[in-house]
Amino acid sequence: RTPDGPAPLSPPTAGGLVSVRGAREHNLKNVSLEIPRDALVVFTGVSGSGKSSLAFGTLYAEAQRRYLESVAPYARRLFHQIGIPDVDAIDGLPPAVALQQQRGSPTTRSSVGSVTTLSNLLRMLYSRAGDYPSKQPLLYAESFSPNTPEGACPRCHGLGRVYEVTEQSLVPDDSLTIRERAIAAWPPAWHGQNLRDIVTTLGHDVDVPWRELPKKLRDWLLFTNEQPVVPVYPRLDREQVRQAIARKLPPDYMGTFTGAKRYVLETFAKTESASMKKRVAKYMVSSHCPECHGKRLNAAALSVTFAGLDISAISALPLKSLANIIAPYTQAHHASLLQLATGHPEKAIVTQRIAEDLAARLEVLLELGLGYLTLDRGTPTLSPGELQRLRLATQVRSNLFGVVYVLDEPSAGLHPADTEALLVTLQRLKQAGNSLFVVEHDPDVVRRADWIVDVGPGAGEKGGEILYSGPLTGLEKIKASQTSRHLFKKSGTHPPRTPRAPNQWLRLSGVTCNNLTDLHAAFPLGLFTTVTGISGSGKSSLVSHALVKLVAAGLGHQAPPAEDNGEELDRAEAAPCTGEIISGMETIKRLVQVDQKSIGRTPRSNLATYTGLFDPIRKAFAATPAARKRRYDAGRFSFNVAKGRCQNCQGEGWVFVELLFLPGVYAPCTVCQGTRYNSQTLEILYHGKNIAEVLNLTVDAAAEFFSGEPTISRPLAILQKVGLGYLRLGQPATELSGGEAQRIKLATELQRNARGHTLYVLDEPTTGLHPSDVETLMELLQGLVTAGHTVITVEHDMQVAAASDWVIDIGPGAGDEGGEIVAAGTPEEVAKASSSRTAGYLRKTMM
Ligand code: ADP
Ligand code: ADP
Ligand code: ZN
Ligand code: ZN
Numbered sequence: 001r002t003p004d005g006p007a008p009l010s011p012p013t014a015g016g017l018v019s020v021r022g023a024r025e026h027n028l029k030n031v032s033l034e035i036p037r038d039a040l041v042v043f044t045g046v047s048g049s050g051k052s053s054l055a056f057g058t059l060y061a062e063a064q065r066r067y068l069e070s071v072a073p074y075a076r077r078l079f080h081q082i083g084i085p086d087v088d089a090i091d092g093l094p095p096a097v098a099l100q101q102q103r104g105s106p107t108t109r110s111s112v113g114s115v116t117t118l119s120n121l122l123r124m125l126y127s128r129a130g131d132y133p134s135k136q137p138l139l140y141a142e143s144f145s146p147n148t149p150e151g152a153c154p155r156c157h158g159l160g161r162v163y164e165v166t167e168q169s170l171v172p173d174d175s176l177t178i179r180e181r182a183i184a185a186w187p188p189a190w191h192g193q194n195l196r197d198i199v200t201t202l203g204h205d206v207d208v209p210w211r212e213l214p215k216k217l218r219d220w221l222l223f224t225n226e227q228p229v230v231p232v233y234p235r236l237d238r239e240q241v242r243q244a245i246a247r248k249l250p251p252d253y254m255g256t257f258t259g260a261k262r263y264v265l266e267t268f269a270k271t272e273s274a275s276m277k278k279r280v281a282k283y284m285v286s287s288h289c290p291e292c293h294g295k296r297l298n299a300a301a302l303s304v305t306f307a308g309l310d311i312s313a314i315s316a317l318p319l320k321s322l323a324n325i326i327a328p329y330t331q332a333h334h335a336s337l338l339q340l341a342t343g344h345p346e347k348a349i350v351t352q353r354i355a356e357d358l359a360a361r362l363e364v365l366l367e368l369g370l371g372y373l374t375l376d377r378g379t380p381t382l383s384p385g386e387l388q389r390l391r392l393a394t395q396v397r398s399n400l401f402g403v404v405y406v407l408d409e410p411s412a413g414l415h416p417a418d419t420e421a422l423l424v425t426l427q428r429l430k431q432a433g434n435s436l437f438v439v440e441h442d443p444d445v446v447r448r449a450d451w452i453v454d455v456g457p458g459a460g461e462k463g464g465e466i467l468y469s470g471p472l473t474g475l476e477k478i479k480a481s482q483t484s485r486h487l488f489k490k491s492g493t494h495p496p497r498t499p500r501a502p503n504q505w506l507r508l509s510g511v512t513c514n515n516l517t518d519l520h521a522a523f524p525l526g527l528f529t530t531v532t533g534i535s536g537s538g539k540s541s542l543v544s545h546a547l548v549k550l551v552a553a554g555l556g557h558q559a560p561p562a563e564d565n566g567e568e569l570d571r572a573e574a575a576p577c578t579g580e581i582i583s584g585m586e587t588i589k590r591l592v593q594v595d596q597k598s599i600g601r602t603p604r605s606n607l608a609t610y611t612g613l614f615d616p617i618r619k620a621f622a623a624t625p626a627a628r629k630r631r632y633d634a635g636r637f638s639f640n641v642a643k644g645r646c647q648n649c650q651g652e653g654w655v656f657v658e659l660l661f662l663p664g665v666y667a668p669c670t671v672c673q674g675t676r677y678n679s680q681t682l683e684i685l686y687h688g689k690n691i692a693e694v695l696n697l698t699v700d701a702a703a704e705f706f707s708g709e710p711t712i713s714r715p716l717a718i719l720q721k722v723g724l725g726y727l728r729l730g731q732p733a734t735e736l737s738g739g740e741a742q743r744i745k746l747a748t749e750l751q752r753n754a755r756g757h758t759l760y761v762l763d764e765p766t767t768g769l770h771p772s773d774v775e776t777l778m779e780l781l782q783g784l785v786t787a788g789h790t791v792i793t794v795e796h797d798m799q800v801a802a803a804s805d806w807v808i809d810i811g812p813g814a815g816d817e818g819g820e821i822v823a824a825g826t827p828e829e830v831a832k833a834s835s836s837r838t839a840g841y842l843r844k845t846m847m
Contacts, residue, residue: 012039012450012471015435018059018404022088025061026053027464027726035453035469037094037404037435040426042449044440044483045467046770047739048459048726051439052408056098059437060406061085063096094435096404099391113315113375115387116365116394119145121358122375126311129351130304139301144311146296153298156289160296163268163284170222170260170283171210178206183221185260185283193234198255200238201230201245224259231255312376318815320371323362329355364393368425369418372515372536372815384596384738385413386535389422396425401433411442412767415534415796416841419444441770443487447472454483460698460726486771496846499805499826500527500785506584506759508550513577514541515819522824523547525587525757527805528785529792532830532838533822536814539794544763546577547792548593551759554585588790589756594745595763596738603652603732604640608695610733611719611748614638616711617694617729620686627684637684637691639676646672695730702729718747722780723773739768743777750780760784762793766800778803798845801838802827809836 015038023031027050035041043051062085113119123141132138143150152158165185176182178196186192196206204217213221231251233241244251260283267280288294295302295312302310307325314322328334329351341348365371368389379387388410395405410426411419419442426436440446454468457480468478475481476488502524511519515538523529531539599610608614618634621627627636636644638651645651649669653676657667668674675682675692682690687705689697697705699719706712719725722743727736736744742765749760760781766774774797781791785805793800801807807830811822823833831842 012036018092020090023058024086025057027460028053029464031466033466033469036451039450040436041451042438042440042446043453045455046459046482047773049455049463051455055406055437055439058085058087060096060098062090063093094402094404096406098406099388100408110379112373112377115390125354126304129347130306133303144301151297151301153292153296155291158296160289160294161286162289163286165261165264165284169285174211175209177209182210183260185264194255197232197234198230198257201241222260227256229254229256315375318372319365326355326358330359361397364396367421368393369421383413396428404435407438411445413535417837418535423448454481482772507582508579509582511546511579513546515815516541524806525584525790529806530795530801530804531808532801533810537810537818539810543794546579548761549577550581551591554581587757588759590758592749593761594742596742599741600733603734605733607727607731608729613715621691624686644681646678651676698728700725715751718751722747723776737768758789760791766797798841801842802845809838
């Protein structure tokens, strides 16, 4: 069945075939193909060509739909509306599990221990096999969880920190009067004025500086729990209010007083608005819980030890050390187990069983290069790639077989050395009798595939065809394939590049951040620098945390000018990064961090709103004669403004439907058919298209459609240049991958015409990019350097490292074994460094 070349030893099709007929999801052009089961199948093609539409949107979606139909017949109608992929037939499809990269940040608060289920095992170990102080009864496994009432520290309720307010935190500037908002923690706007008027009614002077008020009054205003209800006369002063009350004049309304502490704590605990929560969090001070010292558990749970450590201490160890502690307990003849067996034979058996399971699970995690993580590490602080590998490792131990695992660029965030380990894990899943469908760009993974499905030739409308489906070797002959061109590139096709020479430096000293301790680092200014190193070595700590923070501070910014989407609260616990800049700061005028954080968490933000394109587009609609006649202004064409949007779905295009026993689902709004607008708004046409149709255009199509409007077509051209021509203008922020979000930010930045020397910092900009897209991106970044700016990237792609002016390699290992600069110099110099794990891979690329 192999179309080209000699048959491989064990034909990849031995496990049977999945056959797809007539797939038309998104840009797929009614394609049909056959894919082997029980094989490693890699989907390749330029970004936007349709790989995910095939692997996730068609194959996974169909498997999911069949599963849901079998468990929930009553939900069939709904799933027909939403989840059903546009495909004629799929035969031979096993059940599927998707291990997609998290888009944006994970919503639930979980930890490495909970995602991998290792924490459950540890709790069992402590419950059944821990060392208890004499007379302390056995505890249930749940008693070792800070998330249960049985286990939580009573003082901090299992948070590990206590949140307090003080006069200083609630009133940052005590020279202000109450009228001047001395109590900064009180709510803003009307509600704040209301509280001021209530204080007036209560007979206090709101026009003296806070520090001159008597202590008793200050304490009452801030800390009381009393909520007196009093008449409010907003326009009257203290004396006039007194007279009004005496004369029994009717007040404007009755107002309820709330002390600042009560307001802050209640809002923090109850509000659902991230920005409100963030606002009040500013007025709280948090400190380590004095009772559990941040260990989150109560005294009984902490009194139980294993190998001399309480469960909180063992969860704070790197997984590598944990594995070393557990290892002896897996061997029946090991001294510690034999000793246990003499007194408590049943305990020895339990210990060995649990230890074996723990050890096996840990082994997979170490194999995937995650030994530097700790069980108590919160998932919001992990990169999407780390999270995907954690979930992958968990699957390897789940003993499922006959399943298709669908993965999305598992090599993201991996150094070439780590990618080797990833491939071992994928092989294990395959050998256990599973199929692997992987969307991937990394040539090292592509070369190991049993079968390639190459989608293309271009992106969006210009893609969506199957250029090739078969074993790797046959791909070489496919002329239209960009993947083929890069995979089978003759070495030496790249003329050797002469790096720009450094002459000015940005020098950091004493950098301490995560695993970096008192590190000195120098980045050449006006050059292109790539920071390399295996995952967990400390690249992001150095570049995205320490460097960004120090430069931002040097420029007088409070916080880094990165996207603010409410994630900071989750990260607030991480230890602060410190250090200083000893030279070079005078050159830098601006800092731009182009990261992979989502550009918005709601479908209300999209490509057009984020880039600012939506404004001139709405103006163009408002300027049409039909709109002018009806007096429709630009606001009318926003789905966020009441007058123009669909009332039924409030401009969302979707409505949430509750399902019995299942998570609710979103279904298209039946009133506007998902267009988001009301019918009057949709009657206005610009060059024959209504606003919803325009939002549905791809960037490529819109560039043509708006060619007469330079304010619109110019930014569109830049989006095309960063390889995003295939995105739709109205593509919700929630549908964009991290890599796409990053390129949108880059494009938005590029159209701004930077004034003054700018430092651009990028964390893995090639994620999600096909090698041919990487070439385009590099041209753009090199253009910034040519224009006199500085670019610093964290990258695993050796192509990027080789094309840089300067390379800084961090290592040698991960976590405690990393955090040093192993080599720094031109790519050629680093390729020769003997102690660098990057050197060998870099050499190979430069040959
Ligand atoms: P790839 O995985 O190769 O990068 P995708 O399958 O994600 O490509 O995208 C292929 C095309 O389908 C692109 O034009 C993209 O804009 C479009 N597309 C992706 N997701 C959606 C969606 N949810 N709705 C409509 N079009 C989409
Ligand atoms: P890289 O970017 O090279 O993959 P990182 O800088 O992300 O490495 O991580 C370096 C070390 O710091 C690792 O041991 C990692 O577990 C630790 N680390 C990174 N971020 C955090 C955090 N927010 N909290 C605790 N430890 C962290
Ligand atoms: Zn506590
Ligand atoms: Zn609607």
